[in-house]
Amino acid sequence: MTVTAINPANGYPLPPEPDLTPADVIARAEAIAPTLVARQAEVEERTYYAADVHEAFSKAGFYRILVPRRYGGYEFGVDTFFQVVRTLARGCPSTGWMYCLGAVHAVFAATVFPERVQEEIFSGGDFIAPSTVLPCGTAERHPDGGWVVDGTWGYCSGAPYATHFIGHTLVAPEEGDEPEVLLFVVSSDQFRRLDDWGRQLGLKGSGSHSLVIDNAHVPDDQTLPIHQSQYQVTQDTPGVRLHINPQYGGGPVSFAFLEAAFLAVGIAQGALDEYEHLMRTRTTMYPPIVSRAADPDFQRWYGEATGKLATAEAAVAGTVSRWQDLCAEGPQAFTAEQDWRIATMCREVIRLSWAAVEQHVFPTAGSSAVTRGQRIERVWRDLSTLQSHAGIAVAMNTMVNRELAKARFGLEDHH
Template identity: 35%
Template sequence: MSIQTTALRDDYAGLAQPEPGLTPDEIVARAAAFRPLLVEDQANCEERGTYSDAMHERFREAGLYRVLQPKMYGGYEFDLPVFARVIMEIARGCPGTGWGFCLASAHSLNVAGLFTKEGQDIAFGDDGEFAAPARGVPSGTATETDDGWIIDGLWDYCSGSPHSNYAIFGVRLIEKTPSAGPVFGTALVPREQWEMLDNWGDFIGLRASGSNSIRVDKALVPKSLVVRQNLFSIDIDGGTEGYHLHGNPMYSGRMFGFFQTEITSILVGVGFAALDEFERIIKRKLDAPASGPPGLGGGVQDFLRPYGLALGMLEAARNAVLSGAQSYMDYCAAGVVDARLYSEIDDMRIQAGLQHAAKLSGDVIDLLYQAAGTSTSAKNGSRMQRYFRDISMARTNPGLAYERTAAMLAQRTINERIAAV
């Protein structure tokens, strides 16, 4: 049995931001500046299953892990639209890196929202360095003891785990005083108390996402690192622990709109990556001997229509991401005033809209993959093939099951409106 030995501090007063004057535009620009390095290292990232240690350090030094982290704990506490902009830029450089980085860096928001100050003091530590995959499916248990909670289980698809120092898990609570039915909670487990399995990479795409499984073998954590909140059904009535600690409504949100912002931001970034590659193809055509009108290389005219369509479709998708992220912020602000102003159906509507933005980006990749032609798109090692594989893998994620979401949203909306008549 492993034991968490981090000392609890009653006098904790917070951490300083590394760069107090850093602005949203500056941090987005930093993310965009990594694009050439990310593009160049795509194949290596796939081979190793994650982005490099060197890139992790670049992200860390640039402050990218701190975008959503509370100021109290050395973060920049920017809003969700800023985070979405950062993720679109990273994924535009390398889709798998975007996926892994997003699904490790974003979850400082979950910790800031759900855990007590005592728990957050432990999580963000003495330096504010924090990254964690979040797997909300209760694939393990948390057993209550006098000394804390014993966490035990195996969680799959823990994206972003290679560079994380914590992990967030959905758990079934086994309490000292049992409840009438199953009770689900959320556990936060330090890196030294879990094992990352070497079982990622044997998939068609997103091989660089670091979506390894994690095993926890009877790890004892302090009571403050387990909360009686189900990630999939957060109780926001009266505001969460994090809202009352930080005073920011962003830390009192439901989760489906937030989780979908993560996934869709990544995939819209992948769409722009495909467009960048298609533009390189056009430039090569322009350098080829001209066989058509002046200024156009051989066959370039066949590429102009798909390029123009993709430009417009991605602009729509990008705007939808930013609008959906802002809707999440607006609903969080309304919910702390009155939880009835931010219902589960409202959260599902945000999710549904963002799913369609992701679908639009997927349609762009399909369009450009076909238009680029066999030799460019289908050849092993080509970027266009990689983007097609990545979007194919992403489509198997439940977060992109837009038809299932549509059916659930319609049923709940209809039932609610009938009941209101």
């Protein structure tokens, strides 16, 4: 979608709906989410959400929520964005995941890249940029000072409708040296998507295909000689200076874990929605035969799951507020310790969400409710796959704890 209207006050492009509010986009997500429930099977079969859903998201302004105002975005808070994510994931986990991991990286791009690069990558208004943390492929210097990037990157959630890709690669080392990491951003005309997603246990419709880059030329200012997890914000960022908005100066590590936390809560809430439906429509198996809603055991299981999820929801809302408060306090406030501390909070949110489903909803819903294609069965598969994500299964349980302790006790190299 091309932005044409210009704000006469500052010369910047206007978004399609200049008067749109955060409440409006959240209400739109709440209206769309129920329509996604019945389409979960087709999303898994296709391996990504349909073109009409993509168009609905674009029309609703979802791909511009985090895009800076000066480029025709709405520049709403990350709390608004994550409420939309949680709501969509509640309707369809794969759709929520694909949307989130495609649109969320507008914050990182607006934080770290210089003005010239931002003017280019945000010129289309809608911004969908999958991002991966595993360095793949290679980068070699071009005679003009830029880079020639070549390789294949897997697990690029959001790939089917991507406008850009943010990835990591390895710079070809000098003889005897270790390769160095290079972060880069490229537009969709510089990569192609492979049809290689959908064989996983869950999140089959998350559009997490591989992207291939064949010897693309990448200007030097579209790269950073660092891994995303090592980016420090305590000395200010290009985004804060350019947009005068502290949101573009927050810790990237904790922000990445916030994505997973909100997705986990939304997905688990979808399971609880279905569990409540079963309680209202099914009876117990043993005498006295009564509605599950009237049975003391089902009441207890429902209460246990509800309590865990209500706590997770409150915790993740408090966590994102903490992230925003640190941004508002200024660059010096968002230390490595604070970044890792928020990551540990996100871990506990995910654990609570998984426990609600794995301990209470899934085992008591009944075998017919967890057969192939049933909503609770799909949520169990999706959350299981979320649990296997390297950032959650490995980083959250090992690196996050170590790095928090190192930062707290002043040990060197805490990133």
